[in-house]
Amino acid sequence: MTETARGTARETRPLGTPGVGESARRPDATLKVTGEFAYASDLWLDDMVWGVTLRSPHPSAWIRSIDIGPALAVPGVLAVLTHEDVPGEKYYGLELKDQPVLAVDEVRYQGEPVALVAADHPETARRAAAAIVVDYEPRDAVTDPRKSRNVVRYQPVRVGDTFEADVVVTGEYEVGMQDQAFLGPESGLAVPAEDGGVDLFIATQWLHVDRDQLAPCLGLPPEKVRLTLSGVGGAFGAREDLSMQAHACMLALRLNRPVKIVYGREESFFGHVHRHPARMRYEHGATRDGRLVYVKADILLDGGAYCSSSPAVVGNAASLGVGPYVVPNVRVDATGVYTNNPPCGAMRGFGAVQACYAYESQMDRLAEACGLSPVEIRVRNAVSQGSSLITGQVIDSPAPLAGMLRELEAMPLPSPLPPPRSGADLRSLPGGLSQTTHGESVRRGVGYGVGIKNICFSEGFDDYSTARVRAELVAGEPHVTVHTAAAEVGQGLVTVQAQIARTELGVEHVTVATADTSVGSAGSSSASRQSYVTGGAVKAACEAVRARFEGMPAREALEKFGPIEETREYRHRPTRPMHPETGQGDSHTQLALCVHRAVVDVDVELGLVKVVELAAVQDVGRILNPQQLEGQIHGGSAQGLGLALMEEIQVRDGRVLNPSFTDYLIPTVLDMPPMTLKILENPDPAAPYGLRGAGEPPTLSSTPAIAAAVRAATGRELTRVPIRPEDIALA
Template identity: 60%
Template sequence: MAGTTSGIPTNVTQGSRTRGGIGESTLRPDGTLKVTGEFAYSSDMWHEDMLWGQTLRSTVAHAEIVSIDVAEALAVPGVHAVMTYDDLPAPVKYYGMEFQDTPVLAHGKVRHHGEPVALVAADHPETARRAAAKIKIEYRELPLVTDEASATAPDAVLVHENRDDHHSAHVPHPNIVHHQPIVRGDADAAAARADVIVTGEYTFGMQDQAFLGPESGLAVPSEDGGVDLYVATQWLHSDLKQIAPVLGLPEEKVRMTMAGVGGAFGGREDISMQILASVLALRTGKPVKMVYNRFESFFGHVHRHPAKLYYEHGATRDGKLTHMRCKIVLDGGAYASSTASVVGNAASLSVGPYVIEDVDILAVGLYTNNPPCGAMRGFGAVQACFAYEAQMDKLAAELGMDPVKFRQLNAMEQGTVMPTGQVVHHPAPVAELLRMVKERPLPPLRQWETAGGPADLRALPGGLSNTTHGEGVVRGVGYAVGIKNVAFSEGFDDYSTARVRLEVVGGEPVAMVHTAMAEVGQGGVTIHAQIARTELGVQQVTIHPADTQVGSAGSTSAGRQTYMTGGSVKNSCDLVREKVLEIGRRKFGAQQPAWASDGLLLEGGKVVTAGGEVLAALADVLEDEAVEIEAEWRHFPTEPFDRVTGQGKGHVQYAFAAHRAVVEVDTELGLVKVVELAVAQDVGKALNPLSVVGQIQGGTVQGLGVAVMEEIIVDPKTAKVRNPSFTDYLLPTILDTPTIPVDYLELADPEAPYGVRGIGEAPTLSSTPAVLAAIRNATGLELDKTPIRPEHLTGL
């Protein structure tokens, strides 16, 4: 089935006649509060006797810490504690998602600009800031590692001198976090058969997640010696496993509750202020609140990996791809975070959604003294898509072929074998998605013109700055398509847990769904209620606040939550329904033989047969009983990629999106106006069509940002961040956002709950190269770097 932004929600079916079930565009329960400003985010939390925490961060990128003097800070009235590495409460003083390589506070030396060195707790935030500024640190600067050449030279300075992790024995240099080759077929022999070979060297800039709610939380010491932590995060249980050892506490004494999250996009997967606030709370015996300002936020979380990508493709004269060779170098910065997994994604998805039998691939992640990088929407696939789609346009131009037809000719489909040897078991409608965006009517030409009046400046490059009235403005159209894995990969035990309770309240059956899922804007709080209504046939559903008092739901990332935690909610609901029917059979089976049927349903607060016969009201079945079940749900197992060949069944599911970008370019000033970004995507099953469209449009805009404006600038001589503010780090506003028409297919994945497919990441991939392709089409320039700046278009 297909859907479109103009057809919500006529294209869906419902499993239950209960209102608000799957397939309906139900509204978010937190939506009104958020748009009216009444929603409580983590930064809004308050405790009567709380202190304020402040972090002192390094002013240099790589240096030995010669001395730290905290005397003046301790003497400031209102200061309750000052802490350095030596004051941490437990023998374990390092943490990390995949490698435990990150010190809570710098020890011996600092490895990047903005690394935490000391902490202050005071009775007022300004007091804490003034006291932190009085801490005196003497540094002895060390040589910098900033790129592949300086990281992998035989005499390179080591970012981590005594490295010991599960990749350290398998990499060719200690400054390489992970490297993943993928070899299939014979790329050299295939290259000899090619009629056309194109090469490219591409540069992808460092992007920030730029969530609106900065890192914040409240740590409250408890009577049992533990701590209650209220925090905005993406993965409560991962945080817990890293936090508890550093506090010297068992996990059961670190109780975490999800506070309101103001966006995430991967930047909250890693620890930020959680440990810092907690150690201050335990040290002072008082609640401690920490809220980063925007400047500190740029240093307080990981970013998208900047990358260098080197590609070679070959094709026959009739347009069939012969081979691909590539090397992808990802700068992971000073600490590993999730760099190893990003490398695996970049390598395994580096071919794109195309059939190429012969490949030679290498992806590398580096340790450097640049800012740490980790998870961000698209997770390694974004950088690769930027490069391979530029290559597709180069090949099409060399062959004199239409770029869309060339892509369709080589498009993968269900049954395609990936470069890793894995067979794509579900629909892969790459050619169809390209057709859908290609056939959409184009926006009108010279749309800034008004009948008999002045030009509409808002439709022109430069906008209301009034730089042009259409002189020198050229239109360009470009296409791109991408592939993104869904859920965790490479043998990670990916599961989710849900607790579902069904009881009678005031004579009416009510369901409660309790998971540890982080609601970061993706809409899980809506989907979980829709699943419960559909599976349990009740109208009233309560979503319990997410915390660590229930089993892990995994991270809200990798497009996995609707698939994984949605799957666990469905599984738990199924088990609850079976238990309810068992109770009903026990109570009423003797009087009603129909209770013996296996086709009993819960619908509209009643127990009914498959034929619609009402057997009993749910309230009568349950009476004073409550049914509560907590259960896990897993997808089919994956396996690590072979360290030499890269072969392996490493991914669970793939998502696909295609974009067509229409741009207007002022060729004299180098200004770009993106007029339209049309997108087509396969969503498997639209559980909430309104949310589906919102996710696709949001991901599209994030890809637009990195195409034309977003980049963290790191000084290559000092490794310092030069633009840590929203004044200097540019983001798309509503004035920069084009029309984004959305078409979607619903081609079910037979192994996923309801056939769903991860949605939120795929549109972030292809929107960036589509915009670049359109600008190339308008200007004739090669444009091998992102983001595009005016000087790249004018040569000035």
């Protein structure tokens, strides 16, 4: 059930197909549900061969020698490459070029790529890769981030000097390593070109930054490395970093033949970054009536073997480290370190997710210590428009957090838990389908969670997008083509771009061209930024086309002037880096709020948990597509549920123990409860259409809400997520 509170009127357009504010049908919807949609793993060309990657079994070791002879002797093998065959620069990286294309002299994590094989069949390539003889000299691995002295970034935040209060609560919290767990593993097809370059058809999140990392490694100018977006089966941050892109291109250029690489599920767990595990210590001080006086926080993030986006993750954890609360005195220390664990980088809500679990757990402790309800403690300290974050940045757009909490609290609760052996449907109980209970040891709990998330890139990043819009007559009818490099990763961006063009130009027939690098950069499909930045670029380009209509209807203008094409870049307002010593600075473009209430039933003897209901209130500024928006809130809440109760990559001594969906558990439709949503529209005057990025905030607040509900049902402290059955039953 969804309720919408509108703050602005919508445009009215004399069109037969939906524009901004309506639930336009996704052009890929039918193909996806019928299984006909072409993902990157479905790519095929005649004469193509298959690439396979050999990966390190050790989290830390010297490489003494590599013997590729046995692999070359396998019939059907066409090439075997090592770091010596990298044609250009041997290192790449999203923020720092510290990651080798193929391991050079050493490996720093289990699964690091060491060699490549190309063969006429994928099974032949796999057998050949297994035949390569690598002489490793294992060495001690640094796997405990508390023992690492190799810092990626340290970011303090300092405000005020009063760190004494009437009521003080402390806690230590831990967040496990979560995987993005997209359904479509890494895949792509590299095709050598006649000009000596290469065309790469790839499932990615960031076409231009992929190209800018690839070209130097391939020894080619950027214009000879052309990327086209292929069907993406989910991303959630894991496709921001390179995976098989350089490897497929190297093999294709060496063989002068198309090369396809597709990871299996196990290799996918080693082939992309994950959410940073975190260890956090918090201390909150307040007056007796629950007004925050100070917060101290020590946040330690395990970045794994390479940098990836760890600096930005640390920045988010620091700047948003106390949540959407007014706190006059702050001492936050956020640190990201290198270890020999799997590399970690972007995942939905990065940095903010980890901190949110800790500060929301603290707010519940503070509520109990002050004798207040979980909602009341949050309302008394909630930010609003005009409040300052701990970085000194003033919230200059609507932030009705207190009202959102009151609305959430007022939502009806689900039916009460039935008495044991009352004849209730056992399927409604935790473990009921397995006949483990008739309700004797089942307890109900209710919990709340609040999250604040930055939208768009931060800290001075030149965040922009480019759109090319062409209007012309096709078979006598006005037709518009929108071309950007923005990656459609399942979030519905293609639909939104078409809606904007229909709204701005009054033209019913709109085509969104395939994203590629032949148009200017659109940045990454991450940070809940594409509707804001690419939407802004499409809007601006459409406005430029409309201006050339000279007030005439589209058909009349195009008959008179012929095709009209305009390209525009859109940049949001500037941000600046956090001060390295005080953490002060207007580091974020936009901020978004979401609040959750979770209702859970827990079998306290077996440790089984069933989430009965999730309710959420979120302010999105302006709804562009109601149905897609609801899907984003549901999806973010599902990933938050997974982090709360089941999702964790188990790493022991640097080795991944569960690289499969048999052992790495993710929520299914049976784990997701009914959701009640209230969506608010309080426009941000600085954003296109007043919109506010919406995909990530639900991921923050759902996790602490569920954890709080389990605590309420069990009386356990539960300071770590995911919560495991033994944390409840054996505590």
